[in-house]
Amino acid sequence: MTENLEVVRTTTWSAGPGCHGGCGVLAYIKDGKLVKIEGDPEHPWNQGRLCARCLAMTQYVTHTERLTHPLKRIGQRGEGKWQQISWDEAFDLIEKKLGKIRDEFGPESVIFSMGTGRDIGPWICLLAYAYGSPNVMFALSGIACYSPRIAAVDTVQGDYCVLDASQWLPARYEDPRYKVPECIIVWGYNIPASCPDNVFGHWIIDLMKRGTKIIAIDPRLTWFASRAEVWLRLRPGTDGALAMGFLNVIINEGLYDREFVEKWTNSSHLVRSDTGKLLRESDLAKDGSPDNFVAWDTKRGAPVVWDSSNVEYRLSDVQPALEGSYEVNLFDGTRIPVKTVWSVFCEEVNRYPVERVSEITWVPKDDIIKAARLYARSKPASIHWGVPIDMTPAITPTVQAIAALWCITGNLDVPGGNVISRFAFDAVAYALPGAKGVIKLKSKEADKKRIGASRYGPLNRFIWRAHTDLALEQIFTEEPYPIKGMWIQTCNPVAGIGLDPKKWVEAIKKLDFVVAVDLFMTPTTQLADVVLPAATFLEKDGIRSWWVPLQSINKAISVGECKPDVEINFELAKRFDPDFRWKDIHELFDEIIKPSGMTFKELQEKGWAFPPEGHPSAPYHRFEKGLLRPDRKPGFQTPSGKVELYSSIREEWGLEPVAHYEEPPFTPISQPELYKKYPLILSTGRRSPAYFHSEHRNIPWLREIEPDPLVEIHPDTAESLHIGDGEWVWVENWMGRCKLKAKVTPIVPRWMVMATHGWWFPEKPAQEPHLFGVMESNVNQLIPMGFTGKDGLGAPIKHLLCRLYKVSGSEGTENA
Amino acid sequence: MPKSSGYGLLIDYEYCTGCYSCQVACAQEYRWPAGMSGIRVIEVVERLPKDREYLVYLPFPTELCILCAPRTKKGLEPSCVKHCMAACIKYGKIEDLAKEMGKKPRMVLWSPRA
Numbered sequence A: 001m002t003e004n005l006e007v008v009r010t011t012t013w014s015a016g017p018g019c020h021g022g023c024g025v026l027a028y029i030k031d032g033k034l035v036k037i038e039g040d041p042e043h044p045w046n047q048g049r050l051c052a053r054c055l056a057m058t059q060y061v062t063h064t065e066r067l068t069h070p071l072k073r074i075g076q077r078g079e080g081k082w083q084q085i086s087w088d089e090a091f092d093l094i095e096k097k098l099g100k101i102r103d104e105f106g107p108e109s110v111i112f113s114m115g116t117g118r119d120i121g122p123w124i125c126l127l128a129y130a131y132g133s134p135n136v137m138f139a140l141s142g143i144a145c146y147s148p149r150i151a152a153v154d155t156v157q158g159d160y161c162v163l164d165a166s167q168w169l170p171a172r173y174e175d176p177r178y179k180v181p182e183c184i185i186v187w188g189y190n191i192p193a194s195c196p197d198n199v200f201g202h203w204i205i206d207l208m209k210r211g212t213k214i215i216a217i218d219p220r221l222t223w224f225a226s227r228a229e230v231w232l233r234l235r236p237g238t239d240g241a242l243a244m245g246f247l248n249v250i251i252n253e254g255l256y257d258r259e260f261v262e263k264w265t266n267s268s269h270l271v272r273s274d275t276g277k278l279l280r281e282s283d284l285a286k287d288g289s290p291d292n293f294v295a296w297d298t299k300r301g302a303p304v305v306w307d308s309s310n311v312e313y314r315l316s317d318v319q320p321a322l323e324g325s326y327e328v329n330l331f332d333g334t335r336i337p338v339k340t341v342w343s344v345f346c347e348e349v350n351r352y353p354v355e356r357v358s359e360i361t362w363v364p365k366d367d368i369i370k371a372a373r374l375y376a377r378s379k380p381a382s383i384h385w386g387v388p389i390d391m392t393p394a395i396t397p398t399v400q401a402i403a404a405l406w407c408i409t410g411n412l413d414v415p416g417g418n419v420i421s422r423f424a425f426d427a428v429a430y431a432l433p434g435a436k437g438v439i440k441l442k443s444k445e446a447d448k449k450r451i452g453a454s455r456y457g458p459l460n461r462f463i464w465r466a467h468t469d470l471a472l473e474q475i476f477t478e479e480p481y482p483i484k485g486m487w488i489q490t491c492n493p494v495a496g497i498g499l500d501p502k503k504w505v506e507a508i509k510k511l512d513f514v515v516a517v518d519l520f521m522t523p524t525t526q527l528a529d530v531v532l533p534a535a536t537f538l539e540k541d542g543i544r545s546w547w548v549p550l551q552s553i554n555k556a557i558s559v560g561e562c563k564p565d566v567e568i569n570f571e572l573a574k575r576f577d578p579d580f581r582w583k584d585i586h587e588l589f590d591e592i593i594k595p596s597g598m599t600f601k602e603l604q605e606k607g608w609a610f611p612p613e614g615h616p617s618a619p620y621h622r623f624e625k626g627l628l629r630p631d632r633k634p635g636f637q638t639p640s641g642k643v644e645l646y647s648s649i650r651e652e653w654g655l656e657p658v659a660h661y662e663e664p665p666f667t668p669i670s671q672p673e674l675y676k677k678y679p680l681i682l683s684t685g686r687r688s689p690a691y692f693h694s695e696h697r698n699i700p701w702l703r704e705i706e707p708d709p710l711v712e713i714h715p716d717t718a719e720s721l722h723i724g725d726g727e728w729v730w731v732e733n734w735m736g737r738c739k740l741k742a743k744v745t746p747i748v749p750r751w752m753v754m755a756t757h758g759w760w761f762p763e764k765p766a767q768e769p770h771l772f773g774v775m776e777s778n779v780n781q782l783i784p785m786g787f788t789g790k791d792g793l794g795a796p797i798k799h800l801l802c803r804l805y806k807v808s809g810s811e812g813t814e815n816a
Numbered sequence B: 001m002p003k004s005s006g007y008g009l010l011i012d013y014e015y016c017t018g019c020y021s022c023q024v025a026c027a028q029e030y031r032w033p034a035g036m037s038g039i040r041v042i043e044v045v046e047r048l049p050k051d052r053e054y055l056v057y058l059p060f061p062t063e064l065c066i067l068c069a070p071r072t073k074k075g076l077e078p079s080c081v082k083h084c085m086a087a088c089i090k091y092g093k094i095e096d097l098a099k100e101m102g103k104k105p106r107m108v109l110w111s112p113r114a
């Protein structure tokens, strides 16, 4: 295999492994074909390792079912009749059809729908914004994956943060600046080759070998749970209560970092007891600023103004009170009682004594205390969380509680703690929470029509997406304006990301014109008018700055007529926007990575680059050094410049400003009547090393790892229902049912089943009514749309109710 | 009785996460079709007293494992060893690996057919 062998060094980012990438790989190419892929041993990210999905790339790139030419529908929608067309014909057709919709109904009448995976965010925005539509939609209910967490953390501390596994340091664990965390809370995350938060999951294993202890929070006996110092088997959806319980122990036992709390949080700002709102300078003086807050100066025995723009008190030598109740005079002479934020925060925390938390979460009281103490006493300690945090309607108050944990224990932006994560070199492609990107909508005016933007605060401050649940409704109601077209890219709402998938089928069919861009036919592409063949990461040039290092993706091969998403969208964007300003994609990449001082070509030569110490995107202790704020003053990018334990942003939105717990909508507690009928908690979405969501069922090496859609059920529960291991069962609730294969295992508790998600069968017929058998086993049929949180974010995806019964003989044959 | 090659694989199953990289890495290296590989990953849920369990994954070398002779000859690590996400497989002389094994519990030493 040595002759004519070319080795291309590149970076993973989806299509292929499906993930958000970051691994350095070596692609072995012979005569233009991929013969092997290996982990790059020199790459600091994965150090030669690679996951099963990436190692299966040779079965992926030249798979016989790979889409290799643009296709045009010639039969009815869903009939599965296609005609091969050229790229020119495809682009002409799309330009004409979408152009007509824009002329007749306005650009906002086309939704640009994305899923997770592929480097799609910037490129779908590039196209949507060139076309003029603000309606870029992440097709999951409540946008419940990652961006709610980022938005919520930004609400508290102005910048996101992740587990520090030394990823900012090229020498990694050996760098003297780094400290191995004494303890990591692994919160709703499981290891099998899933790398969320742009953290390579197995770094945690590296750290465990170096002494890190684990606290695992998961209803399932995961790999981490098995090896944890403390395992908290919580009832799904009660994470917020658990976090409040931790805070309760830590604060009442005095295990917090008082200096951090006093100096870096808004704990000493005053809250009006009459209105429950933060006291502002404008309350005290007619010409005072509403952006400035007020503390109680114990030295002078009088209120003192906190000047938010200067990030300091108006007076010098202030000794602000951390706790207590005081009285102040408003400018109109009224005297009102006030309390410090810390007092209000502690009052809320004190509503969650461990006994109550134990009752809510079903976790033994002593374990909660043990875990809280272990976390708080470990220096440093870190928290690594997973998507279950987003997948509940009260996501934001839950995150406020968890973020308070790493803040008040002094673990923010310290080595081995939770480190502030910015795009490497601040090279940002498109607007994500907390960052302004190169790719923007042309005018504020155009953004006014974005679905849900005027209704939900976070959609106007952090998340520049259409609200998915409202968008789906709007397709049917046509209010306030009709939706006529959809561009679907990296997105499979019928099989994967869409809850209530039959409704998505109906919605897509109602539209006048639908384009899908994918690598294989899926249940969703079947409903399109035009299907365009996308490229894997090996077939494209690209960039990755999420979070570190800054990396280039380097094209190694071509397959058929497949085009990278960026090229497809670039070509069409040029056609839709007369002012489109980039000549080619390399020029666009150059502009995005300009803050690094490199051109794309220069970056390609290096492969990857780390921001140097002292750069705002490199750790540590940045809030002390004045590296986080644009004005370079110490502090945070929040309205007050401090970590806001009492959120001024939430107050502005009319929502509870302090962390708390809300019972989710479909639980044994909130729905006792339904629970009688559906006596098992249904959780979904556990990860598999073989699959990225709805992908990879057609890759033989991966499918053999998990050939069937599974539901995990405890042996005692299975016995009581007369269900044997490997038998097909119906999982059913008030929404519908799906057929899954029972995996009888004590990994799950007796009171819960775990259903795998994203299932369809590429081996089954494509055309309707089959759609690759998607409605047989798609568990999302049991999950409703439209139950997002008060701020529009989060959805009840991991805590529903169901019952199970055996599939009778004849019904079972199709899959068995 | 066939002679041992003198080389083997030491698995630290405390850290094996069941990621299946070894299995797919081997299949890729030797172009085995699905269902065949030099190493197969097994999941074991051990039931323990007091309603407790311990979850273990164990990569088990099959009759197809040749201990990567073509790679080791060139000074390369076996493919499964190189790609193991948990870095929990070690290749070497059986005597050396046996010594390693004395250093910590929860290890197995395989001497495949090779």
Ligand code: SF4
Binding pocket: A012, A017, A019, A020, A021, A022, A023, A046, A050, A051, A052, A053, A054, A193, A194, A195, A200, A201
């Ligand atoms: S899933 Fe993780 S290991 Fe696999 S390619 Fe992506 S980043 Fe690398």
Ligand code: SF4
Binding pocket: B025, B026, B029, B037, B038, B039, B061, B064, B065, B066, B067, B068, B078, B079, B080, B081
């Ligand atoms: S040592 Fe080589 S042949 Fe044996 S299982 Fe590992 S990769 Fe396969």
Ligand code: SF4
Binding pocket: B015, B016, B017, B018, B019, B020, B021, B022, B023, B041, B057, B059, B083, B084, B085, B086, B087, B088, B089
């Ligand atoms: S690659 Fe390593 S961690 Fe993964 S299954 Fe194989 S032995 Fe276990």
